[in-house]
Amino acid sequence: MSTRTSLFISLIGIALALGAFHGLQATLTGDWFALGVHPEVMELLDSSLEDQKTLAEAYPAEATTYRARFDSIHSTVGHLRVLSLSRTALVRRYEFLVLGLLGIVLVAGTTVHLLGQRRQEKRLASLRSHLAKLSDGSTDIEIGDQKRDVIGRIARMIESTSRLIAADRRRIATLDNLALWQEAARRHAHELKTPLTSATLELRRLKDSHDDDLAIHVDGILVDLDRLGELASAFTSFARLPEPRLQCLDLGDWATNFCCTFSQSWPSLVLSANRSAPTWTNADPSMLRQVLTNLCDNAALSGKATTLKIDVAADLRRGLGIMTITDDGPGVPPEIRDRLFEPYVSTRAAGEGMGLGLAIAKKIALDHGGDLLLERTGGGTSFRLELPLVEEHASTGES
Amino acid sequence: MIGSTLAIVALCGSTLGSPVLAVDGEDLLLSGMPAVLSDERISPKLRSGLTNTFLAQLSESDDGTVARIDLRWEPWDEVFLASVTTSRGFSANVQLASEEDLATWWKALRLPILPAERQVQGKVSLQLTFLPFSASEQQSTRDWLNRSLGGGRSSPATDPNSVGGSSYSRVLHLMVSTSVSRKALVQFEWILTVPDKGDP
Numbered sequence: 001m002s003t004r005t006s007l008f009i010s011l012i013g014i015a016l017a018l019g020a021f022h023g024l025q026a027t028l029t030g031d032w033f034a035l036g037v038h039p040e041v042m043e044l045l046d047s048s049l050e051d052q053k054t055l056a057e058a059y060p061a062e063a064t065t066y067r068a069r070f071d072s073i074h075s076t077v078g079h080l081r082v083l084s085l086s087r088t089a090l091v092r093r094y095e096f097l098v099l100g101l102l103g104i105v106l107v108a109g110t111t112v113h114l115l116g117q118r119r120q121e122k123r124l125a126s127l128r129s130h131l132a133k134l135s136d137g138s139t140d141i142e143i144g145d146q147k148r149d150v151i152g153r154i155a156r157m158i159e160s161t162s163r164l165i166a167a168d169r170r171r172i173a174t175l176d177n178l179a180l181w182q183e184a185a186r187r188h189a190h191e192l193k194t195p196l197t198s199a200t201l202e203l204r205r206l207k208d209s210h211d212d213d214l215a216i217h218v219d220g221i222l223v224d225l226d227r228l229g230e231l232a233s234a235f236t237s238f239a240r241l242p243e244p245r246l247q248c249l250d251l252g253d254w255a256t257n258f259c260c261t262f263s264q265s266w267p268s269l270v271l272s273a274n275r276s277a278p279t280w281t282n283a284d285p286s287m288l289r290q291v292l293t294n295l296c297d298n299a300a301l302s303g304k305a306t307t308l309k310i311d312v313a314a315d316l317r318r319g320l321g322i323m324t325i326t327d328d329g330p331g332v333p334p335e336i337r338d339r340l341f342e343p344y345v346s347t348r349a350a351g352e353g354m355g356l357g358l359a360i361a362k363k364i365a366l367d368h369g370g371d372l373l374l375e376r377t378g379g380g381t382s383f384r385l386e387l388p389l390v391e392e393h394a395s396t397g398e399s
Numbered sequence: 400m401i402g403s404t405l406a407i408v409a410l411c412g413s414t415l416g417s418p419v420l421a422v423d424g425e426d427l428l429l430s431g432m433p434a435v436l437s438d439e440r441i442s443p444k445l446r447s448g449l450t451n452t453f454l455a456q457l458s459e460s461d462d463g464t465v466a467r468i469d470l471r472w473e474p475w476d477e478v479f480l481a482s483v484t485t486s487r488g489f490s491a492n493v494q495l496a497s498e499e500d501l502a503t504w505w506k507a508l509r510l511p512i513l514p515a516e517r518q519v520q521g522k523v524s525l526q527l528t529f530l531p532f533s534a535s536e537q538q539s540t541r542d543w544l545n546r547s548l549g550g551g552r553s554s555p556a557t558d559p560n561s562v563g564g565s566s567y568s569r570v571l572h573l574m575v576s577t578s579v580s581r582k583a584l585v586q587f588e589w590i591l592t593v594p595d596k597g598d599p
Binding site (some may be wrong): 067075077085086 | 407447448474532536537543579582584
């Protein structure tokens with residue numbers, strides 16, 4: 001309803017209310033006023049006047065007293081008679097006063113209502129504008145309406161949706177990127193494997209049929225070829241990451257078991273796990289293990305990390321289980337932070353890793369409906385693995 | 400004022416008759432007052448104990464009110480107290496034992512209202528206004544009401560030194576004090592002929 005329509009309806013309502021009040025109170029007020037100058041009252045007072053005169057005649061010694069009473073009663077009678085003669089003016093004045101007060105209250109109430117309505121219309125217009133931006137693809141929407149009413153809640157929902165869309169777009173972009181890389185890796189592996197196999201067979205035959213000096217060179221070449229074969233296998237592993245086989249597990253328990261099971265796998269690292277409350281999620285335990293293994297490998301290969309701590313908690317508001325993996329290594333160099341999760345990005349020398357570990361870990365997290373993010377670096381490194389909570393546990397926070 | 404009890408009625412040449420203007424020496428006299436005291440709107444008020452006032456106003460007079468007649472029934476002594484004052488300085492105070500005496504006295508009134516040498520000629524309009532109570536009785540009633548509404552304290556309207564009372568009671572006092580006012584209950588009007596100076 002537009003402001004003008006509301007104003008028109010409000011004015012009609014006010015006029016009807018005042019008219020009804022006028023009709024009602026005009027009758028009531030007159031009757032109530034009449035009680036004050038009721039004929040019976042006047043008769044009693046007149047009778048009392050006569051009584052005082054009679055008493056004064058009967059008791060002359062007290063005549064002064066009776067005369068004083070008489071004058072007092074007579075004065076009251078006079079006042080009542082003056083009031084009776086002014087009754088119409090009094091009633092009318094009272095009516096105007098009350099009508100005026102009622103009118104003021106109604107007008108003030110209507111004004112407040114219309115102003116509030118106007119404010120609501122502006123807020124709704126802002127919501128519509130931001131919804132239009134959302135539908136056009138904007139994801140940086142900040143409405144800033146912090147009120148706790150319905151419009152405020154809708155505004156916060158729009159902002160939340162905008163953030164979710166932005167996160168999903170980033171996830172889709174990453175997945176698209178990784179899919180391209182996986183396709184490239186599959187082709188590289190395919191192109192490499194056939195000539196590698198042939199070359200390896202020919203060289204082995206050559207080694208068997210020639211002298212020992214030549215055999216040494218052949219061994220060196222075979223080692224390099226084996227290395228190429230490993231590269232092709234890594235491409236294949238990256239290209240053919242399986243679909244997760246989900247199981248319902250408590251992230252905290254799983255992290256504790258991982259630390260116990262693999263406590264000696266990285267001699268330079270001390271593993272530890274902390275948990276606040278059960279954090280139930282659907283995840284593939286073996287793929288989770290691959291993620292943690294890749295992170296532990298990176299920490300150990302940095303050469304300076306001595307501890308790796310795993311903290312598990314639940315973010316009930318977002319419905320996520322959060323696993324924070326923190327080491328005390330040298331951190332991630334600034335020049336690669338923006339491309340950290342891309343394949344073949346590595347700070348290690350050639351031959352010490354192909355830079356696929358974090359890309360694989362990221363892909364695993366995304367395939368689980370979550371994400372792997374660099375939370376903090378510099379003076380240690382902290383990764384955050386987010387996985388969706390199991391629905392019934394997300395809503396209640398119970399195990 | 401629809402429904403008002405304060406009906407203003409103009410009577411010209413009604414069955415009550417009309418007063419007469421006459422020259423008596425140096426004065427223009429108003430006499431032959433009609434029997435307005437028997438009017439059904441006036442006669443019940445005569446024994447109210449309040450001061451009933453009749454104001455005579457002449458249209459051609461710059462002075463406004465040319466005569467004032469106050470009537471009051473004294474209930475203790477059971478007499479009517481009447482006083483007359485005119486713009487010519489004439490005044491009289493009488494006691495009358497009954498309504499019949501009052502009517503007789505009223506009819507016999509001869510009121511000098513203007514000097515004879517005033518240049519008033521032709522026809523003039525005489526208005527006689529009846530007020531049911533006096534200004535002092537009006538104020539007394541206001542004070543009485545304000546005391547009653549203010550819980551016994553005098554109102555700001557009557558006591559300039561009073562600083563008490565809530566906003567509500569002040570509004571009520573203002574409403575009451577401005578509502579109790581003297582308004583004419585009845586008004587009569589006649590068109591009279593001004594006699595020449597030589598006429599009796």
